[in-house]
Every structure is written in structure tokens, then in C-alpha cells.
Amino acid sequence: MESFIRADQYNFIKDQITTLLSTHTSTHDQAVAHAFKSMTREKVIDLFSDLSNEQKEIIDQVQDVKDETEAIFFLSRLKQHVFTFPPLNEQNIKRLFPKVKKLEVPSLRNIEWGTLSYLGWNDSGSNQKFIAAYKNGDLLGIQGNFKPSRQSGICAICKEHEEVGMFTTSIKLNTLETPISRGNYICKDSHRCNENLKSLQPLDNFIKLMTE
Numbered sequence: 001m002e003s004f005i006r007a008d009q010y011n012f013i014k015d016q017i018t019t020l021l022s023t024h025t026s027t028h029d030q031a032v033a034h035a036f037k038s039m040t041r042e043k044v045i046d047l048f049s050d051l052s053n054e055q056k057e058i059i060d061q062v063q064d065v066k067d068e069t070e071a072i073f074f075l076s077r078l079k080q081h082v083f084t085f086p087p088l089n090e091q092n093i094k095r096l097f098p099k100v101k102k103l104e105v106p107s108l109r110n111i112e113w114g115t116l117s118y119l120g121w122n123d124s125g126s127n128q129k130f131i132a133a134y135k136n137g138d139l140l141g142i143q144g145n146f147k148p149s150r151q152s153g154i155c156a157i158c159k160e161h162e163e164v165g166m167f168t169t170s171i172k173l174n175t176l177e178t179p180i181s182r183g184n185y186i187c188k189d190s191h192r193c194n195e196n197l198k199s200l201q202p203l204d205n206f207i208k209l210m211t212e
């Protein structure tokens with residue numbers, strides 16, 4: 001069967017399962033447990049707009065997860081249907097940042113592409129952060145200054161409380177002569193950010209803000 005789950009949807013489902021399992025351990029009330037199971041199923045089904053019967057059958061099993069072992073089994077099954085971020089090589093990445101002369105390309109060997117909604121890495125030498133992400137189906141590169149914050153805060157991309165920094169980039173609007181500056185607080189660790197991401201909307205908003 002083809003892939004039909006995005007990485008952020010997978011993270012959402014994983015998070016729902018954690019909550020479901022904690023309810024199983026905290027309540028002995030059958031009715032409450034049952035209500036929670038249906039609620040979890042509904043939330044997960046709502047992520048998708050049109051599932052085939054076969055896909056629905058897989059997703060439906062979320063309500064039957066009762067313990068850690070079943071969770072691991074269910075999630076590993078789901079993982080087989082997660083879209084993978086297209087693995088990029090050094091050349092692909094360099095092409096996304098044509099103006100950067102000495103681009104610090106991250107080590108690509110250990111990247112789990114299947115867990116990514118975007119690729120982000122830091123060049124601490126130049127205090128820059130680089131992001132490769134999709135906008136309306138096109139892969140693009142965004143380069144910005146990154147200034148780590150002293151305190152943790154909410155990341156604009158994953159919406160979690162994390163070690164963040166101010167990412168600023170300048171964009172050229174057609175109507176203006178001089179580029180304008182745009183910025184937002186995002187996770188320092190983009191790998192962690194991807195693991196936190198449970199919806200694509202904030203990432204899309206961020207990309208839009210930083211490019212137009």
C-alpha cells in the first residue's frame with residue numbers, strides 16, 4: 001500500500017496514543033475508557049480527508065492499543081505508510097542556496113528522512129540557520145541569522161516549549177527597493193522540532209512569512 005500519512009500526522013497519532021495509554025492506567029471506569037478510545041479514534045480519523053477502506057482499517061486500530069507493546073507494534077506498522085521527505089544530497093542542497101559561497105552542508109548520512117517535515121541545520125560558525133522545506137509543492141531554501149535565546153520559549157514551527165532562538169531573514173518585496181526583515185523564534189534543534197511537529201500549518205505559516 002502507498003504512503004498516506006505525513007510525518008506530522010504520525011507524530012500527532014503517536015501523541016494521542018501516549019495520552020490514551022495514560023488514561024488506561026489512570027482509570028478503571030469502563031465507560032470513561034471506552035469514551036476515550038472513541039475520542040482518540042475520531043481525532044485521528046479527522047486528520048485525513050479521504051481514506052480508502054484499507055487505510056481506514058489500519059488507522060481504526062488506534063483505538064485498540066492497550067499497552068506499550070501494542071503501541072510499538074501499531075506505530076511501526078503506521079511508519080510503513082509515512083511519506084518520506086525526499087532524501088537530498090549535497091548537490092541538491094547547494095542548489096537551494098545558490099548565493100551562499102561556502103555552504104556548510106549538514107551530515108546527511110544519519111538523517112531519518114521519514115521523520116522530517118523540513119530539513120534544518122545550524123552553521124554555528126556564521127550564526128546562520130538553513131532550512132529546506134516545501135512551499136506549495138516546491139522545495140525551497142531559506143537562510144537566516146540565528147541568535148539563540150538565553151531562555152527557552154515557544155517555537156513558531158512546532159509550538160512546543162523548547163530551546164529556541166531568533167531566526168531572522170531579509171526578503172525582497174517587488175514593491176519595495178530595500179529588503180525587509182522578518183523574524184520569529186524557532187527551535188535551535190531542528191531535528192527535535194520535527195519530532196515535535198504535530199501539524200503542518202504552523203510550518204506553512206512560517207515559510208510563508210519568511211518568503212513573501
Ligand SMILES: [Zn+2]
Nearest residue numbers: 155158187193
Ligand atoms: Zn520547534
